[in-house]
Amino acid sequence: MAVQSVESSTTSPAASPASTSPTPSFGPAVALSCRECGERFDLGPIFACTACFGPLEIAYELPTGDPEGLRRRIEAGPNNIWRYAPLLPVPADVADTPSLNPGFTKLVKADNLARELGVTGELHIKDDSGNPTHSFKDRVVAIAVQAARTFGFTTLSCSSTGNLAGAVGAAAARAGFRSCVFIPHDLEAGKVVMAAVYGGDLVGIEGTYDDVNRFCSELIGDPAGEGWGFVNVNLRPYYGEGSKTLAYEICEQLGWRLPDQIVIPIASGSQLTKIDKGLKELIQLGLVEDRPYKIFGAQAEGCSPVSAAFKAGHDVVRPQKPNTIAKSLAIGNPADGPYVLDIARRTGGAVEDVTDEQVVDAIKLLARTEGIFAETAGGVTVGVTKKLIEDGLLDPALTTVVLNTGDGLKTLDAVAPTTGPSATIRPTLDSFREAGLV
Amino acid sequence: MAVQSVESSTTSPAASPASTSPTPSFGPAVALSCRECGERFDLGPIFACTACFGPLEIAYELPTGDPEGLRRRIEAGPNNIWRYAPLLPVPADVADTPSLNPGFTKLVKADNLARELGVTGELHIKDDSGNPTHSFKDRVVAIAVQAARTFGFTTLSCSSTGNLAGAVGAAAARAGFRSCVFIPHDLEAGKVVMAAVYGGDLVGIEGTYDDVNRFCSELIGDPAGEGWGFVNVNLRPYYGEGSKTLAYEICEQLGWRLPDQIVIPIASGSQLTKIDKGLKELIQLGLVEDRPYKIFGAQAEGCSPVSAAFKAGHDVVRPQKPNTIAKSLAIGNPADGPYVLDIARRTGGAVEDVTDEQVVDAIKLLARTEGIFAETAGGVTVGVTKKLIEDGLLDPALTTVVLNTGDGLKTLDAVAPTTGPSATIRPTLDSFREAGLV
Structure with a gap:
């Protein structure tokens, strides 16, 4: 619950092991907070509560007190999600870092x-x-990329049925990360092209999407996955904020x-x-x-x-x-x-x-x-x-x-x-008239 | 030649049959001008010079004299091509009319x-x-749609190999026109879907793109084509300005x-x-x-x-x-x-x-x-x-x-x-290590 998180961050910081002051890398974000039990943790590449296994989400100290000033600051920002940097777990200068700069869609x-x-x-x-x-995934991936940079990850990854793989591949290419993404081996050819064209590694896994997911969870705990940020697993709390x-x-x-x-x-x-x-x-x-x-x-x-x-x-x-x-x-x-x-x-x-x-x-x-x-x-x-x-x-x-x-x-x-043609005709006016469209 | 057109519109208006003062429907545009012989014509749904058959293009009286004011006006405009309305053959209130509002891309x-x-x-x-x-065609079609509205056309049309058909179909749907577009009958299925999904009439023509083009030119002169604006034929001078x-x-x-x-x-x-x-x-x-x-x-x-x-x-x-x-x-x-x-x-x-x-x-x-x-x-x-x-x-x-x-x-x-996967593996860490990607 967002409002609760924000409130508790200012009223009872001593109740959790998390640091109490914002760090520049995460802007107004101050901690990770368990959505089930409220336990708080330092901002890091973790996604589950060690106390109750509940999902973690970002807690903020948001810039209250001057709504008009904040509104002006947002409106003067870039035409993408970084105009809302004061409300996101990203550094204030985030718009200067390489990114696909999604958002502010019509x-x-x-x-x-x-x-x-x-x-x-x-x-x-x-x-x-x-x-x-061409999907909202660019929003969530953009925030995960910022967190990956802060945590020193060098490879971006995800499990995907196609769209997310493309979004991660594209974002990694622009931001200068290696990418290695995992998909079920039997995806449609078009989705495979979209996922692979950005030049990162694309790995087909013999199994279902569930198998791909399970494999990624194993990889996070393995030396082979060291230095890897999985946008929808160990970076999920940041990712979701997008x-x-x-x-x-x-x-x-x-x-x-x-x-x-x-x-x-x-x-x-x-x-x-x-x-x-x-x-x-x-x-x-x-x-x-x-x-x-x-x-x-x-x-x-x-x-x-x-x-x-x-x-x-x-x-x-x-x-x-x-x-x-x-x-x-x-x-x-x-x-x-x-x-x-x-x-x-x-x-x-x-x-x-x-x-x-x-x-x-x-x-x-x-x-x-x-x-x-x-x-x-x-x-x-x-x-x-x-x-x-x-x-x-x-x-x-x-x-x-x-x-x-x-x-x-x-x-x-x-x-x-x-979905197809209304008519197929010979290239003559007579043939067109016969089609009955005028 | 743009600068010549603009200059001649203020120095020698009497030399041509065109009106000399801007009409609100076309903003700063004052005439059509032959790119070959310079002959001028009233703004209308015509595209070739009656004197020499050269292509016609738009001549303007542009808002000179206050560049700072113009720059501020543009910057205060919407995040699409209509911010440049003072420089286009469109009415000043164009941003209030239904349009796909293309432009101001990254x-x-x-x-x-x-x-x-x-x-x-x-x-x-x-x-x-x-x-x-997803192509620049939205820019040119948007201007043609405005001209079609002014000329009282009720059907939007074009000859196309696919992309333009989709752009016309989409723009017509939003702007409230009927559309009927023409393509070669043997286009790839994907392009046909994109052209047809907007619900206008899509007509396949048994022949090449040249045959489609020729047919459209015939249709313009025929009663069957009355009230039709062909964005890339009789609206081409406006279309091109996009x-x-x-x-x-x-x-x-x-x-x-x-x-x-x-x-x-x-x-x-x-x-x-x-x-x-x-x-x-x-x-x-x-x-x-x-x-x-x-x-x-x-x-x-x-x-x-x-x-x-x-x-x-x-x-x-x-x-x-x-x-x-x-x-x-x-x-x-x-x-x-x-x-x-x-x-x-x-x-x-x-x-x-x-x-x-x-x-x-x-x-x-x-x-x-x-x-x-x-x-x-x-x-x-x-x-x-x-x-x-x-x-x-x-x-x-x-x-x-x-x-x-x-x-x-x-x-x-x-x-x-x-373009394809780097590897296909079983969902195990051993199989991943064998693939040699880490």
Whole structure:
């Protein structure tokens, strides 16, 4: 819980083994804090609590007291996530270090889509396909790269089903790290090319994504993995904070205003929890008015463990075996599932799922109305938004933001079977007239 | 010639049939001017001079006299091409109309690439893969859409080999136009999906791209094409001006400074001539210091009619039959070839070409050093830059900007055969050690 972390860092620093003053390398971050038991640790390449094995997250001493000054400082910053350096675990001069500089992607006012969905309030798409490797992963990787630099790692790594591998490869290339990333050996050829083109080592592992993950955990404890930063394992607390920037950008792009409702895709659930953390920080800092907002989670029916738990009124998430075209969301046992359930319930939101057919329809709906070609994850959020409105769970009269976290070019197969020419003609006017398009 | 057009518009307005005062719909644009004979025409959906059949281009009355005020106005504008509305054929309130809002893409300081190429000065990549449909085409289409709106067209169209079709489809969807675009019937499936997903009509034509082009010209004169704006035919003078924004952005992002050298890909040659036009306007307006710059053109060897003419010392371009992986540059009879030759010679630049193998090597070099995955056209410019340095034609001690006009995701096939995993292993530490990567 972000606000608690921030508060406890100033009120009870002696209660934990962590240092109490910020270090320049991590800006306003002061410690790692266990999300389960609250135990605090020095900032380091660790990700699990030694007391209770709970996940660790970053605790801050944020720059309170001068919201106007902070707002001006942010607005004068670069057009990327580093404008929010005062709120991230990065050094103040982070914008001067080599990085892909992701973020500050477009917030698109989607008036055409609003009309189709019967939305009378403001509807916006936060379109993260504009990032350097065309997914939100560039945000989280950029923060992990900074931490890797501080910890003296020389190799960047990850387990991935494709997109993250490309994001890590690209970021490592720019930042001057070696990279060695691990994928299941039987990925589609296109994803392999995207992951390998940046010139780092790409290793195919004979097994499933779970096998790849398990292997990476072993490698961290082995001499062969010495000096390696795994962005989504031992750098995960830093990595996760990158998603906070989505919350900051949405509010700044709305004119320093909270949206009433946000629809966020759920894979591990980390992104949703960090967006909530970011929104709470903005309220705490006085950068936006303190008023309620609702957070909605979106899954594909073929991998809907959190949606199922939400609907059943459970606090825990029962793992599922994924079977959906929305592969970037296909995590059957989402680590942050319980936190997502808590946030959706606390804010008055919901978690919903849509079928693969509805995902495809939603991709086409967004493309046809707004000229945005989304990844399947974007089809999930747009499809769920439609369903939530139809079910009366999302208020069409309020200001709503829907996330598109990736690019349709990466999941062409999803729409290919049902997307093609209206007609094929001979190059003559007669043949064109016969086609019946005019 | 931009400066001539601007000058003549204020010194000899009576010499032409065009109106002499700007109309609000076209901002500072006052007339169409024949690039061959100088004859002037009212702003309209026409593209060829009735006197000599030369191509028409936009003539302006630009806002001279207060460079500081203009600079502040631009810097206070939106983070897209509409910040330059005072210099484009668009209304002053253009940013309020529905558009994909392309532009203001990253200018990446490419220090790693500079080291590899032996560049001791500044080397920058202008990375237009960050545009909404991931190529520079979004810039030119956005201007054409504004003109289509003013002329009362209700359908947007084009002839295309794929990328432009997608850019038109997306822009039309957002801006509320019907679209009907024409492609050769045998395009790759991926390109067809990208062109069709935005929901407009996509028509495959049994024939080559030349047949498609010829058909579109016929359609313009036919009742079936009434109310249709073809972005690259009857809207071409407006469309072409979108490329000027590349020049504006490069100079603004360099701190209102001209680069010493720019390397630009050549398809029709229009982009190169408009970037030159944009640079001259900035000098004329006092937004940058008036000093020399060199413009270099880049082609693939398999379609190098302009490079061949440059090397042979010819003023005219002999058409070629294209055979290269750089398909977005594969125009064998480039309309603006002679103007490109003139600009390269006048500025002290050059036109050079590279083999397909060098294109692939350059794509990988850029990815490995800067984390930028470029389309084949980007491989052409980076490859030509390397060759120009080796040949002593491009000065490595100066400030150089190299254009990447598209995204590698669109031309995966170019690198796929030579890009793959370093190793495939079993999920064990022993198997990893045997692979010899640590």
